[in-house]
Amino acid sequence: MKNVKVVSLFFALGMFLFSGASSAQTPDATTPPDALIKMVVTDVMASVKADPEIQKGSIPKIVDLVEKKIVPYTDMRRTTEMAMGPNWKKASAEQQAQLTTEFKNLLIRTYSGALSQLRDQTVQFKALRAAPDDNEVVVKTVVLGRGDPVPLDYRLEKTDKGWKVYDMNIMGVWLIEAYRNQFTNQISQNGIEGLVKFLQDRNKQLASAKPAN
Template structure:
C-alpha cells in the first residue's frame, strides 16, 4: 500500500501554512480561542525554526522533536485515528487502539515533517472565525499564499477539558481522515487490525532510517 503523492503535497502545504503564518502575527494570540490557539502555536514553532539551522537543513530528528514538543500537545490524535479507522475502530482492542494512535501519529510526523526545511516566503490569511461562544467544535479557515494559486487550508478543532485540540485538516476540499480511511480499511480487510499495526510499524521504521533529503 503506497501513499499517493497528492497526500504528500497536501501535508507539505499543511506544515508550510502552520509555520509560515506566524509572519502575519506580531502579537501573542489568546490560546483560549480556537483561532488564537493555532496562531499561538504557529508563532512559537516559527521562532524555533528560524533559530535552528539544523532544522532548516532538513535534520529529521530535530524536526520530529520540535513537532512532538510544540504541535502534538495541541492535537487529538486519538480522535483523528478513530475517525480514520471508521467502523473498524470499535473492532480493535484497547491495546490495538493505543498502538494505532501511536503509530499513526509517528507516521504523520515522519512522512510530512520534512516540509519544514522547505519553508520560504509563504504566508497565510486567517478567515474570520464563524462560531458561537458555546460551540464545542469549530473550523478555522485559512488560505495559503505564496507561489501559484491560493490554497484553502482548514482546521477542525474540538473543545476538551484540556482546551482546544486539532483533530482534522482539510486541503483543497479533502479531509485528512478521509484520505486515510479507505487505505486503512483495505489494509484491515487483507491483514486484519494487527496487520495494519504491523504495516504502520514497518513504515515508521523505514522512515526513521531514511537519510534526510538535504544530507
C-alpha cells in the same frame, strides 16, 4: 509530481502550524480556537524559518519539536479513531494505543521532509464563524507564497483541557479522509494487527531513509 510536492509541503506546514513554539503568549484551556491557531501559527512559522537544522530536514530535531509542542494542541487518538471508522471499536485497548502512536509517527515522518521548503510563506487568518456554545469548529486560513493561495483549515473540538485540533483540510482534502480507505483496506486484508504491523513497518522504512535535500 509538482502537485504531490505542494500537497506534501502544506500537510507538513499544517502539522507544524498548530504545534506551537515557546513565546510570551502560550495557549491555555481558555484560549478561543481562532486565537489558538493564530498564536501558534505565528510562533511556529518564525521558529521553523529560524532553525537551520529543521530546514535541512533533521528528523531528530523535527520529532523533538513535535513531541514537545504538537501534543498539547491535538487529539491524535480521535484523529486515529476517525481514520479507522467502525474498525476502531474492533481493536483492543492495547491496539488502539499502538495505532495512535504509529499513526502519529507516520504523519511526522511522512511530511517532515517538506519543512525544508518552508521559506517565504505567510498566513492569512479568516474570521471564525461559530456560535459561543459550539463544541466543534473549523478555523479557516490561507497560506500565501509564490504560487497560488492554498486554503488550510483546521477542525477543532472543545475539551475540558481546551481546544484540540483533530483534522486538517489542505486544498480540499481532509487528512482523516485521505487515510481512511488505506486503513480500511489493510484491515480487510490483514485484520487490526495487520494494520499495526503495516504502520510499524512503514515507520521503520521512513526512519531509515535519508532526508532528501
